[in-house]
Amino acid sequence: MESDAVRVLSETGANLERLETRRMADMRYWGQGSEIVVDLPPGPFSPRSAPDIVHAFEETYRRLFSRIPPEVSIQMVNLRVSVSAPVDGAQMRITADQTQGQSAFKETRPVYFAEADGFIETAVYDRYRIKAGETVEGPAVFEENESTLVIGPGAVCQAQPDGSLVVTLPEDGG
């Protein structure tokens, strides 16, 4: 399975020097109707690997379901292998700079905030014109084509180089 997977990757033109391999098994207790995917220890496997595989299953099961049932045997239903390697030049980069030198500020208008129990005169920004690193304190509204971001009083918003907006909420949960 693994050599098949590597061949496909190599034909795709992936960088095999940075190959990562994961061996997994769909496992369950004998008689159950659902499996869980368990990361197996590295091969090659022999009868001596059984305790490690059982351990890996029990740990995964415990993490998902908090406890394991007593006195039941374990079954492997499927084996999986996942081989991955990056393709050169696949790194995408988004740039945030659509500002064209304009200010992002559009206007102010009254906006209702439940925590303030009323309307507050609030600044409205064009999300596409926020400069990377620019910081805006709430209350504020950021308008974009698909969505609108509203941040309440006390929150702070900072634009990232990739165009993301990171909002830090005030400590009191407002």
Add this chain to the structure above:
Amino acid sequence: MSNAQPAQAARSGFDAATLQVLWTRLIACVDEAAAALVRTSFSTLVRESHDFSCVITDEFGRSLVQATRSIPSFIGTLPATVKHFIREFPPDALHPNDVLITNDLHQGTGHLPDISVAKPIFYEGRLVGFAASTAHAPDIGGKIRSPEPREVFEEGFQIPIMKLQEQGRTNDTLITLLRKNVRTPDQTVGDLWAQIVALDMMERRVTALLRSYGFTELRPMAEEIQGRCERAMRQAISELPDGVYRSALDTDGLMDRPVHLEMTLTVDGDTIDIDYAGSDPQVDRAINVCMCYTYAFTVYGVKCCTSPNLPNNEGAFRPITVRGPEGCVVNPVFPTAGGSRMLVGHYLPILVFGCLGSIVPDRVMAACGSPMWGMNQSGVNREGKPYANMFFYNGGMGATFRRDGPTCLSWPSNVSSTPIELSEQIAPLRFKYKRLRPDSGGPGKFRGGLGQEISVESRSDSLVAVSFLAERTVFPALGIEGGKPGAPGVLKINGVKVDPKKQYVLKRGETVYLGTPGGGGHGDPALRDPQALTRDVTDGYVTRRCDYE
């Protein structure tokens, strides 16, 4: 939520939006726990038929929310079981990581295979509520499930209210005894563990919810949710005209002796009282219905007619009282057997419809081909190990004033039919067919749903003991408003009609035929839309066009 007034919301300290978010999150807690139970279970009863429920209650055992696919009987019984747990183990006798357990007939669900467990939820050292679950075990020992037992002692292993885990330590003596007493120790104990997985999940999610909102207890939220549902239910009941309404019906019962059921329903302002006086005394077979189960299916019927969309919790049921004379078939006394109590219990909501049909005809349906049918088989497999399985089958539902009854659907218990593919894989059986049963739907302007017919052959070299859940073989599901009854059910072994209340043994090559009953029709059959009738004939649902003349 629908009739929540903003003014009430303001008084309670929960604004409507926050409450809706909290409520939805609670539902997500129980639904996630239900999913974990399904994924970790060992039996088809849980996995395929969803014969289980998960509930969160407040610290007094008052239900708050239950898993979306919970079956109606457990919605009613499980909170009562938690209250019994609390009576036996008051808060000062409870510790974190305790798990309580019982399958007591009267304190549980009315029959032994349903094992109920609950775990107290502690938050910051304080008892805030309970996570609880009931699931139908694949086997609980005793005579295999049939209406034949006369006393509970014949029905299997009884677990009085006790601690399955004490501060995280499992009671191994109980587990050892349980394993020894059931035919399917791995499955029965495995499913019990799956239930505890669900309890853990509810506990973790509820405490995370409390933490993220900075709450110290569940009660204010519980009281708000219960209070809203109670007000909504009272409002719905007040809209019904006051009065005393009666209905009665007969069930197949013990074949030679039908069981007579009577209900008196009193609407008085914003309350409903239901009394089963006049019903037959309890019988010496396992079809008596303990009050816990009687209550569950009675309030379910009321809810269907009054406010079906209201979430189920303690509040919604507060305005309703249910009673019956001690020692009657729907309130039997020790040492009654109850293994097949749904053979009577599933009729109870239809009695409610009989009472309320005259005042809210648009909210009731004709009788259904219920109680659901089932075939229990047990024996020894090729490896010499004992096995036991219960496969469920359903009849057709009754028609309503606006549509045909659905075909082969479980009502009032939403337990799904067991697929053939799975049955053949786990039991030494071959299914010849499982198909819709023509002409079984009661004729009417709107037709009753069809039942199904199943023919199955034993492929086992050893003997297979079979017993059945089979009703309405004598009294069909009646139509209403001029609709005709559905076809009664039929049970045959090797082509010969047999008493469905007895146990049989199959040799290799012998066959069982089950024909589940159809639902009753609604309205005069002559008024049926000709196009709908032609479609029924084309589809093979109806072969006797003359039924509609």
